[in-house]
Amino acid sequence: MPFPLHRPRRLRQNPAWRALMRETRVGREHLVYPMFVQAGGARQEIASMPGQFRWPVNELVEEARRLHDRGLAALLLFGLPESKDDQGSGAWAENGIVQAATRALKRALPDLQIITDVCLCEYTRHGHCGVLRPAPGGVEVLNDPTLELLARTAVSHAQAGADMVAPSDMMDGRVAALRRALDARGFQQTPILAYAAKFATAFYGPFREAAESAPQTGDRSGYQMDMGNRREALHEMQLDFDEGADILMVKPALPCLDILADARRRFDIPLAAYQVSGEYAMIKAAARAGWLDEARVVRETLLAIRRAGADMVLSYFTPDLLPDK
Numbered sequence: 001m002p003f004p005l006h007r008p009r010r011l012r013q014n015p016a017w018r019a020l021m022r023e024t025r026v027g028r029e030h031l032v033y034p035m036f037v038q039a040g041g042a043r044q045e046i047a048s049m050p051g052q053f054r055w056p057v058n059e060l061v062e063e064a065r066r067l068h069d070r071g072l073a074a075l076l077l078f079g080l081p082e083s084k085d086d087q088g089s090g091a092w093a094e095n096g097i098v099q100a101a102t103r104a105l106k107r108a109l110p111d112l113q114i115i116t117d118v119c120l121c122e123y124t125r126h127g128h129c130g131v132l133r134p135a136p137g138g139v140e141v142l143n144d145p146t147l148e149l150l151a152r153t154a155v156s157h158a159q160a161g162a163d164m165v166a167p168s169d170m171m172d173g174r175v176a177a178l179r180r181a182l183d184a185r186g187f188q189q190t191p192i193l194a195y196a197a198k199f200a201t202a203f204y205g206p207f208r209e210a211a212e213s214a215p216q217t218g219d220r221s222g223y224q225m226d227m228g229n230r231r232e233a234l235h236e237m238q239l240d241f242d243e244g245a246d247i248l249m250v251k252p253a254l255p256c257l258d259i260l261a262d263a264r265r266r267f268d269i270p271l272a273a274y275q276v277s278g279e280y281a282m283i284k285a286a287a288r289a290g291w292l293d294e295a296r297v298v299r300e301t302l303l304a305i306r307r308a309g310a311d312m313v314l315s316y317f318t319p320d321l322l323p324d325k
């Protein structure tokens with residue numbers, strides 16, 4: 001028998017064969033673009049996320065139109081309200097910033113799919129994702145009273161025209177609460193993209209600047225997951241699946257490829273991964289220093305996330321992957 005019998009290099013000899021053998025691809029159809037919308041003013045670049053902006057509604061619509069013309073299929077909307085309060089009432093206000101932006105986007109671009117972030121932290125003065133009460137040594141985020149507010153928020157987004165809602169709070173039971181509330185108001189067809197395994201991580205740092213949502217006291221480790229926990233991530237995802245989530249998300253993405261791979265084996269519904277602000281900032285900073293080839297590294301990270309099992313990736317690099325740039 002000649003040795004070696006298997007020569008994998010045979011299939012790597014030219015670009016055509018390499019393309020034919022490629023197992024995983026990433027293209028615009030796999031990507032969702034997260035965008036930040038603010039009340040009024042001019043667009044503002046986010047210092048720790050170069051190339052990303054906080055957009056007033058009118059400019060957001062124009063930017064979305066440019067991206068949609070180039071093939072953008074869906075965007076995820078985060079709102080920065082004009083004012084905050086202890087409850088986070090701006091989250092479900094009929095004329096809240098996300099509701100206004102969603103209406104404007106759907107009017108101008110009915111085919112562009114709008115996914116809305118459902119959480120309270122951008123709208124609460126204290127910056128936590130739920131209802132707060134003082135507790136020994138700090139504060140406590142109350143789970144069950146928060147569910148009702150999240151459900152109210154999701155319904156208001158659907159009423160404004162959101163095509164999908166994405167709860168990011170990590171309260172227990174929120175998917176079931178949202179599903180019940182949406183169904184009761186006639187939104188049986190509005191899917192829920194659940195931030196199912198969302199880890200507490202410093203990788204969210206730049207986002208908090210973008211969304212002005214850093215907690216004023218304490219941190220989010222009382223509701224977001226511990227970075228060391230792999231089995232618990234599957235448990236969290238199972239709960240959201242059982243409560244009726246249509247899509248399960250893992251966040252952050254690159255530090256959690258094992259979680260994605262585990263989830264891919266266990267669940268047959270679509271999986272999403274969020275390439276978060278810190279992942280974006282790391283690549284941007286290294287590229288600016290001339291240490292990395294940005295375009296190639298971006299493509300490779302997205303491929304790795306897809307290879308691990310994500311059907312779709314929420315990424316700030318989405319515009320770079322659209323054609324005709």
Ligand SMILES: [Zn+2]
Pocket residue numbers: 119120121122128129168169
């Ligand atoms: Zn939150």
